[in-house]
Amino acid sequence: MLTIGQLADYAGVTIKAIRHYHERGLLTEPDRDSSGYRRYTAEHAVKLVKIRTLAHAGVPLARVKDLVDADPDTLTAAIAEVDHNLQDRIAQLRRTRDQLAQLSGGDRLFVSPEVADYLDDLRELGVSERQVHLERDGWILMQTASPADACVWITEKRELMSDPEFRALYLEHDAAYDWSPSDPRLPALADRTRNWFAGHHSPSETRPVHNATIARLAAQSQPGASSPAWDRLARLMEGSPSPGSPGRGHDDPGEGRIAASSRVRSWFCEAGSSEV
Amino acid sequence: MLTIGQLADYAGVTIKAIRHYHERGLLTEPDRDSSGYRRYTAEHAVKLVKIRTLAHAGVPLARVKDLVDADPDTLTAAIAEVDHNLQDRIAQLRRTRDQLAQLSGGDRLFVSPEVADYLDDLRELGVSERQVHLERDGWILMQTASPADACVWITEKRELMSDPEFRALYLEHDAAYDWSPSDPRLPALADRTRNWFAGHHSPSETRPVHNATIARLAAQSQPGASSPAWDRLARLMEGSPSPGSPGRGHDDPGEGRIAASSRVRSWFCEAGSSEV
DNA sequence: CTTGACCTTGCCCCTGGGTCAAGGTTCGAC
């Protein structure tokens, strides 16, 4: 006859766990000896090992209680199911391991693969870390708020980036962040930007629903995501166009200048807009 | 700006988990909007994914709290360690899977491999399931109470079982369980058994400490592990030897007949003794 | 006879959330 400590060592569980199983009715309380100690038999040991094995496999104790007394067929079926769960959990842990490895690496854990590739392209292009960070955060917000729209939009933006002219404009906007607000290059940049946008309709702009999404997302600003030079740039683009590049007929009357500037800005910096 | 539900979906955690992280101080509480709803930024999303990855890897939240703000070197070192733990847990789960598979099978989960082999040998020999079960339970008790002694003893018993004469005696004892107590074969069996034991000293019997262990283990009886025929057999072996095989000089004066019978019985059925 | 290891019961707190309850908010549809 075994004491509780011997039984616990045999089954590889703690004394506390055994008493817990008694309370739950999983393991019948054995007879006590003259001093009140529990005295266990081999039957208890066998049952406890079964309980331990199922409990270790993650089966809730309430279910273990039913299973240890169940007929062999029920048990076999249950074991098959539990084994499946176990396999799933192993696969899950492996996935967690992979994610863990990426944790100290790049941004792939936070954005979709497409966006991650795009961010890598930006870095390769020589875009500043600050700007890449701003883009990343913008895409996180977009993906979170509307994954479907974000998916469409990242495709468009990557196509846009294949245009050398747009790339140059993007890089200059990036550089302009640190310029003085009175820098003489700002009006010229604003002009060139407006001209470029005047000549390029993005596919998504033809869909009102998309514009609505953009407008809502543009409102999801982060504080501190701008600079004096960028603010000046925004004001310049809201103002009248330069004499050398007159307004084009395509201007939608329903689209105000502020919205246009916001939209432009969103092309360069996803979450950089501070308007509404 | 994200609501708690959007953030939860993005990170693949529950709303409850996020609030839990707030309570623990892992994730700073964001500002509330006019209605008291929490409104999250991309910074929160990034941090939450980090927290989720570590928490999923089994890192205690108290430690996660330190890690998410730690410097890259500390983080890298910690990740390596966590990854090790993860591998261990995967190995552990695999072991649990193996054990689960054996749960509906044989006895290998409850006794050492040597004993399991021995039990298989018994079955192959044609020993009854009842007897095998009795043996199994006896070995469980022995292994639990004194693994070292059980290891020595199982070796001896397997050697004993290689003797054809002993095997025959063992099988007849097994069969005798169901005999009538007045069966005429019983006295003859008792005689042959006594004669066999008189001619065979087992190595362990020369060691007093071992005898003490055996005596203590023999006391660990299970109720109902006997039968009228076996009880008669025990009495017969306690009585005077048959005329044809007189007592031998080896009889230890300090060892009474009852103890001798108990010892004999223990050779045939580990936990079958009901004395002491 | 003492000492240390082991046993008894009962209690409360910790983890990492899940679940339920009871109520306030927002948003789209009619």
Add this chain to the structure above:
DNA sequence: GTCGAACCTTGACCCAGGGGCAAGGTCAAG
């Protein structure tokens, strides 16, 4: 303009134990 669904809020209890403490009884060996 109002309705319902879906969302948010806090609070409290549950699971499957682990850990610790109290306050004491028991056992075996020196």
